[in-house]
Amino acid sequence: MCPLDTINPEQSLDENDIIIERSLPLCNSKEKIIIVVDIAEDENFTSFKLNNNSHKPLHMMKHAIELFLNSKYLINQKHEYALVILNENNAIWLSEFTNNISDVISALQNIGSCNAEDIFDLNTLFDIILENVEIPGECDLEEMLIPPPYVVRTVLFYGRSYTVPKLRKTKDIQKLLESPYYTFDVLMTHEPVDIDNNCNKIFKILQNLDRKGFAYFFPVSRDVKTLYDSVGKLLAHPLQRPIQKLANYNIEDIKI
Known part of the structure; x- marks a missing residue:
């Protein structure tokens, strides 16, 4: 059971759930990963606590992304x-695709913060993705047995607890x-959940963006361990990981 101050991601597997099967090969194809950083800060935000020091959510998010990049490399x-x-109300494409993580x-480290507004238009994010990214073309079932030249993944690091994202789904x-070659993952850092914020509503909206069932979604309150654990789980390749409800991170002893 989730603590009262955290989001319940509703990821427990139900006996009536349909287990989704992939149609693509389980291979480590090259990923083109779009790191989306929400730089807006809520008014009177709660800080992360680490080694008796307080850290702003954006600072911790940057550090977590840096760990992700180094580990993925x-x-x-x-x-x-x-x-x-993501600034107050739109998305900005800051740097082109590169394998030079430095x-x-x-x-990333040169990014500053801004104030949050009541609504964020997610269309600005998807419009800029569509302008800058080419997804591998559609193919028939037989061709899908061949590994794609690359897959595209967006990892959204969303940090607002009051700003409700809106999306008009165009064709x-x-x-x-x-x-099948695109994945939209979300890691949402948020304030302790209460009746005054929109944490659960926001997370549900972001979760509903995934219609294929293969994306990963992680709500993270102001807990450093959960933040790093979640980033570690995002390292898994979209074509090689199970659906999130079936993911098992327990380490078992192997008898030889």
Whole structure:
């Protein structure tokens, strides 16, 4: 059971749930990963606590993303990363795809914060993705047995607890979200849940963006361990990981 101050992601597997099967090969194809960083700060935000020190949510998010980039680079140096920021009310494509993580980290560290507004238009994010990214073309079932040249994944690091995201699903956005070569993951850092904020509502909206059942969603209150654990789980390749409800992170003893 989730603590009262955290979001319940409703990820427990029900006996009536349909187990989704992939149609693509389980291979480590090159990833083009779009790191989307929400730089807006809520008014009177709660800080993370680490080693008796207080840290702003954006600072901790940057550090977590840096860990993600360094760890992902060790797994496969061919993966490429682009950086996008969400300011008060729109998205900005900050850096082009590159496998030089030092450039991405440098751009990340130079990002400042801004104030949050009541509503964020997610169309600005998807419009900029569609402008800058080419998804591998559709193919028939037989061709889908061949590993794609690359897959595209957006990892949204959303940090607002009051700003409700809005999305008008155009045909192009719907096609993007339904593509087998595209994944939309979310890590949401948030204030302790209470009746005055919109944490659960926001998370549900972001969860509902995934219609294929393969995306990962992590709500993180102001807990450093949960933040790092969640980032570690995002390292898994979209074509090689199970659906989130079936993921098992327990380490078992292997008898030889």
